[in-house]
Amino acid sequence: MFVQRRTKGGIFAAAVVAAAALVASALPAHAETGVTSSTIKLGVTIPLTGAAAPGYNKIPAAMNAYFSYVNANGGVNGRQIKLVVKDDAYSPAQTLSVTNDLILKDKVFALVGTLGTANNEATTRLVNSQGVPRLFVNTGFSGFADMKKYPTTFPLFPSYATEAKVMGKYLADNFAGHKVALIYQDDDFGMDALKGFSTAGTNFVAKIPYAALSQAQEGVVGTWVQNIIKSGADTVVMFGVTSATGALALGLYKANLIGKVQLILGSVGSDGTTLKGLVGPALTAALAGSIAASFLPSPADATDEYITQFKAINAQYNAGATFDNNVLVGMNTAMLTVQALRAAGTSPTRASLIKAIETKGSTWASAAFSPILYSPTSHVGYTGYWFGKLGLDGNAVSVDGPGKYTLYTTDSGSAPVVKASATRPAMPAKGLPKN
Amino acid sequence: MKHKSPAVRLLLLVLIGAVLIIGSGYVDQLRSYQGAQAAIFAIAISSIVLLTGYSGQISLGHGALMAVGGYAAVLCQTHLHIPYPFAFLVGTFAGGVAGFLLGIAAARLRGPYLAGTTLALAVGLPSLANQFHILGGEQGLLFDVGNPPASLGSDFTQYRWFFVVAVIAAILVFWLLRNLLSTRYGRRWRALRANPTAAALSGIKVGKAKVLAFTLSSCVAGLAGSLFAMLLGLVAPLAFTLTLSFTLVTGAVLAGVSNLGGSIVGAVVLVAIPELSNTAAAHFGGSDKVTANLPGVITSVLLIATVLFVPNGPKLPRMKFLARTRQ
Numbered sequence: 001m002f003v004q005r006r007t008k009g010g011i012f013a014a015a016v017v018a019a020a021a022l023v024a025s026a027l028p029a030h031a032e033t034g035v036t037s038s039t040i041k042l043g044v045t046i047p048l049t050g051a052a053a054p055g056y057n058k059i060p061a062a063m064n065a066y067f068s069y070v071n072a073n074g075g076v077n078g079r080q081i082k083l084v085v086k087d088d089a090y091s092p093a094q095t096l097s098v099t100n101d102l103i104l105k106d107k108v109f110a111l112v113g114t115l116g117t118a119n120n121e122a123t124t125r126l127v128n129s130q131g132v133p134r135l136f137v138n139t140g141f142s143g144f145a146d147m148k149k150y151p152t153t154f155p156l157f158p159s160y161a162t163e164a165k166v167m168g169k170y171l172a173d174n175f176a177g178h179k180v181a182l183i184y185q186d187d188d189f190g191m192d193a194l195k196g197f198s199t200a201g202t203n204f205v206a207k208i209p210y211a212a213l214s215q216a217q218e219g220v221v222g223t224w225v226q227n228i229i230k231s232g233a234d235t236v237v238m239f240g241v242t243s244a245t246g247a248l249a250l251g252l253y254k255a256n257l258i259g260k261v262q263l264i265l266g267s268v269g270s271d272g273t274t275l276k277g278l279v280g281p282a283l284t285a286a287l288a289g290s291i292a293a294s295f296l297p298s299p300a301d302a303t304d305e306y307i308t309q310f311k312a313i314n315a316q317y318n319a320g321a322t323f324d325n326n327v328l329v330g331m332n333t334a335m336l337t338v339q340a341l342r343a344a345g346t347s348p349t350r351a352s353l354i355k356a357i358e359t360k361g362s363t364w365a366s367a368a369f370s371p372i373l374y375s376p377t378s379h380v381g382y383t384g385y386w387f388g389k390l391g392l393d394g395n396a397v398s399v400d401g402p403g404k405y406t407l408y409t410t411d412s413g414s415a416p417v418v419k420a421s422a423t424r425p426a427m428p429a430k431g432l433p434k435n
Numbered sequence: 436m437k438h439k440s441p442a443v444r445l446l447l448l449v450l451i452g453a454v455l456i457i458g459s460g461y462v463d464q465l466r467s468y469q470g471a472q473a474a475i476f477a478i479a480i481s482s483i484v485l486l487t488g489y490s491g492q493i494s495l496g497h498g499a500l501m502a503v504g505g506y507a508a509v510l511c512q513t514h515l516h517i518p519y520p521f522a523f524l525v526g527t528f529a530g531g532v533a534g535f536l537l538g539i540a541a542a543r544l545r546g547p548y549l550a551g552t553t554l555a556l557a558v559g560l561p562s563l564a565n566q567f568h569i570l571g572g573e574q575g576l577l578f579d580v581g582n583p584p585a586s587l588g589s590d591f592t593q594y595r596w597f598f599v600v601a602v603i604a605a606i607l608v609f610w611l612l613r614n615l616l617s618t619r620y621g622r623r624w625r626a627l628r629a630n631p632t633a634a635a636l637s638g639i640k641v642g643k644a645k646v647l648a649f650t651l652s653s654c655v656a657g658l659a660g661s662l663f664a665m666l667l668g669l670v671a672p673l674a675f676t677l678t679l680s681f682t683l684v685t686g687a688v689l690a691g692v693s694n695l696g697g698s699i700v701g702a703v704v705l706v707a708i709p710e711l712s713n714t715a716a717a718h719f720g721g722s723d724k725v726t727a728n729l730p731g732v733i734t735s736v737l738l739i740a741t742v743l744f745v746p747n748g749p750k751l752p753r754m755k756f757l758a759r760t761r762q
Contacts, residue, residue, distance in 0.1 A: 187572030
């Protein structure tokens with residue numbers, strides 16, 4: 001509905017808006033789906049069971065912890081936020097079934113932080129036909145920023161193409177003259193990366209593709225290591241998930257190459273907690289000095305005002321959950337949601353929520369060292385990365401020193417990579433947005 | 436022992452279908468979706484009933500055969516731009532080809548070995564999508580069948596349209612299977628299931644009969660897969676997991692594996708379980724962990740109870756015209 005209004009003539013649109021405003025002012029406030037005088041109901045689908053659950057299953061509890069904190073402090077314009085959590089076991093079929101429940105039975109106002117690319121694709125038809133806002137989807141697939149196909153969807157994370165372009169720039173600035181090999185996942189994830197590296201003009205001495213999840217298979221990692229040795233590379237870019245980073249670390253260890261090749265890790269492949277769980281603390285410590293791209297601050301950074309505030313809320317409202325990247329993502333998503341709901345007005349509607357994000361979203365407080373590019377003509381979220389060095393505990397510390405961040409921003413297309421010192425809105429007092 | 440002619444059976448099925456389709460105008464979208472889901476599950480379960488209940492072969496890999504059907508339908512529609520009803524036919528055919536190849540191997544295997552082979556297929560096949568770019572990788576390929584025909588009016592929801600398509604497909608499948616099972620092929624398969632040696636001694640070509648059963652069963656699974664793709668709007672490896680294969684076998688056991696009409700019951704139970712578990716969890720105020728795991732518990736308990744108390748499936752007098760005639 002929204003798109004239709006946008007594409008028609010301006011005068012007609014203005015007339016419709018004016019007429020709607022007249023009607024709305026004449027009638028008693030119409031209650032929007034999922035909104036009562038005292039509550040706002042939101043929904044999220046995420047894997048709580050199955051192979052993909054570990055890690056991700058901590059996100060809804062973290063979101064709920066932040067919402068409980070806000071609720072205890074008066075809620076949003078007097079309304080308490082209620083989050084309905086549905087398990088989809090990472091299966092698109094189940095995502096669709098439980099999203100049907102959320103939208104048609106639970107009648108949620110909006111979806112927030114729904115996880116997975118195929119999972120979000122499967123529910124798009126339903127979401128579009130019902131005009132349900134779908135905020136801050138948890139996937140790096142840049143396609144969701146297409147406002148024609150996904151008029152009510154707001155991706156948040158930067159795209160993989162953006163990340164590869166930024167890494168290409170970082171390599172050119174800091175590793176000129178080095179022999180660099182690339183390991184990438186042989187699917188859309190990796191294709192996006194190749195596109196980004198090619199835009200950045202990065203030359204690799206070897207490009208090593210692997211099928212998703214094959215890192216666990218016998219012999220696969222051995223081939224990577226052989227290819228690295230054969231190419232004579234002294235620097236290896238690992239553009240894959242953390243379990244692939246772990247497998248590579250073990251392979252390099254067996255070949256006695258740890259410390260001899262410089263590792264450069266993508267943002268999805270460098271989660272310190274996961275890495276430690278995979279390869280143990282000793283090998284994690286041996287990987288110290290590896291470089292990693294990130295957009296959120298490190299969850300271990302005790303000097304970061306967002307981290308300290310979220311940690312305090314986590315301690316009080318999240319029943320002893322360890323504060324890691326997943327908790328950070330959950331809380332950050334929840335805080336953006338609260339700002340969106342506040343900006344949607346005292347009688348929020350789905351249309352006013354979407355409008356609020358498009359017109360004001362770029363100014364909101366968020367933990368990432370990156371601007372948010374939401375506007376009436378763009379649904380692109382974060383666009384930037386900073387580079388860190390892994391410490392002995394597997395957590396990244398900025399290459400410029402603790403608390404100092406250089407931000408590299410660009411888009412998924414051909415725009416140049418811009419380097420700037422990172423600034424972001426301050427954490428609202430006590431972590432409670434007053435926008 | 437009462438025989439109904441194919442025409443009478445068709446009439447009965449069409450009547451049931453008509454009642455369902457007209458009835459779907461009086462329920463909300465959620466029920467339409469669940470109805471479509473149940474109809475697709477019923478088709479998929481009937482493919483297991485045909486295979487296991489009649490020819491005595493077991494398959495833990497029918498989820499993968501559904502994937503073959505689904506991907507074939509989507510690829511054809513995307514690249515050849517054929518109308519989607521034909522995409523369903525392509526899906527059916529592709530499932531059959533895959534099943535024929537698998538059936539050749541399967542005919543030489545029995546019991547646990549056959550289970551193992553088909554299980555490997557269920558584990559391995561969907562991940563093939565990650566190896567070939569044309570298959571869209573982890574995020575899959577979109578399958579858009581468009582809006583319901585405009586002539587049905589603007590009130591006619593997408594889910595109701597899916598329900599109508601799925602019910603029509605289910606009626607065709609049940610009618611064809613029921614007729615097939617009362618021919619000599621059906622009798623051969625039953626003889627085979629009861630005792631392969633005796634069947635061979637009576638002149639039945641055991642291998643050929645088994646391969647035929649596997650091929651036809653896979654055709655039906657392929658059709659179910661392409662309908663499933665329609666419902667989801669996409670195909671992706673994660674949509675055709677091992678869990679799906681096991682769910683189908685569970686549905687077949689709940690139905691009573693040699694009871695074609697029972698497929699409908701099995702399908703309805705499968706669709707109803709999450710609903711029941713949600714209600715139960717809400718009633719007991721369970722945590723997210725309880726809510727997430729309750730459906731699995733209910734399914735397991737039902738499965739065990741079925742095997743213990745009604746191994747041939749629940750008795751359903753009204754479904755008699757679909758049920759296998761028992762001597």
